[in-house]
Amino acid sequence: MGWGSAYSLFDTVANALIEAGASDATKERALTTVIARLQAEDWDTELDSLQSYLDDPAIVRAFAANGIEWPEDQP
Structure with a gap:
């Protein structure tokens, strides 16, 4: 069974990076790691x-x- 609610965790992190004015490189690097981890948990x-x-x-x-x-x- 998958982890459907993981979107809320991802969106929270992504939105925080956007609101903080993170550079594209920082967003890409951080979110690549977050996505990989969520996928490992069956996102x-x-x-x-x-x-x-x-x-x-x-x-x-x-x-x-x-x-x-x-x-x-x-x-």
């Missing part, structure tokens, strides 16, 4: 979080570094 709602940050290239790269990419056929 299964990655695309829900990714969708919320499609306008932030650093966060999109963090997901991609963990093999998670927004499907081309999705708006």
